[in-house]
Amino acid sequence: MQYFCFMESDFVWDPLRKKSVRNTPEEQVRQWFISVLHEGMKVPEHMMGSEVSLSHAGKDYRADIVVYDRSASPVMVVECKRPEVELGQEVVDQALRYNNELDVKYIAITNGHKTFMFERVEDGFSFMEKAPLWEDMI
Numbered sequence: 001m002q003y004f005c006f007m008e009s010d011f012v013w014d015p016l017r018k019k020s021v022r023n024t025p026e027e028q029v030r031q032w033f034i035s036v037l038h039e040g041m042k043v044p045e046h047m048m049g050s051e052v053s054l055s056h057a058g059k060d061y062r063a064d065i066v067v068y069d070r071s072a073s074p075v076m077v078v079e080c081k082r083p084e085v086e087l088g089q090e091v092v093d094q095a096l097r098y099n100n101e102l103d104v105k106y107i108a109i110t111n112g113h114k115t116f117m118f119e120r121v122e123d124g125f126s127f128m129e130k131a132p133l134w135e136d137m138i
Contacts, residue, residue, distance in 0.1 A: 016050040016065075025082040029112040030064050033080055036115075036131075043067055043134040056101045063098045067106075069138040076106035076137060083112045092116075096125075106137060 011020040012031055021027055030050060037043040047070075052063040065078035079095040081087065087109050095107045107118045107125055118125035119132075 014050055015045055016048050025084075026064075026080055029083065029110060030080040032112055033065060033078060033108075033110050033115075037065070037067065037078075037134075041131055041134055041137075047134070054098055054101045056097055061098060061101075063102070066102065066104075067134070067137070074102040074104050076108060077102055077104050078108040078110065081109070081111040085111050087111055087114055087116060106132070 010023055012023040012027060013019075014021045014027075014031065014034075016034060034045075034048065034050065037048060038045055047068045049066045049068070050064065052066045054061045054063055063077050064080040065076075066074050067076035067078070069075050077095055077098045079091055079098070081091060085091070091109050092107075095109055099107060105120045106128075108131075109116050117128040117131055119128050120126075
């Protein structure tokens with residue numbers, strides 16, 4: 001039998017899940033973007049969820065971050081990747097799969113170095129130059 005000893009620095013506090021979670025590179029990006037949403041885009045913490053369980057086409061998924069409006073309807077899904085992961089079409093497609101279940105107005109993908117945001121338009125999603133404030137999203 002193997003035993004593992006984890007140091008306190010191996011964990012980081014997730015204010016959305018209200019617990020300590022493993023401090024992985026992807027988790028660092030997720031926590032950084034939660035602060036961007038809260039401090040920069042003025043999303044109240046209680047209007048966000050992290051590691052949100054979804055099911056689409058018989059498969060279970062977890063959305064990194066979901067932002068909700070005042071009626072608890074999802075308005076944004078965020079896909080976070082480790083810093084070394086390239087933000088290509090595969091990552092966009094992953095966020096779009098989540099959108100099939102959530103039907104959001106906004107999608108964001110980030111690896112901590114680059115962040116791309118998209119807004120729903122008539123025929124799909126369009127790249128946004130600037131992140132919206134939560135009040136403007138809802």
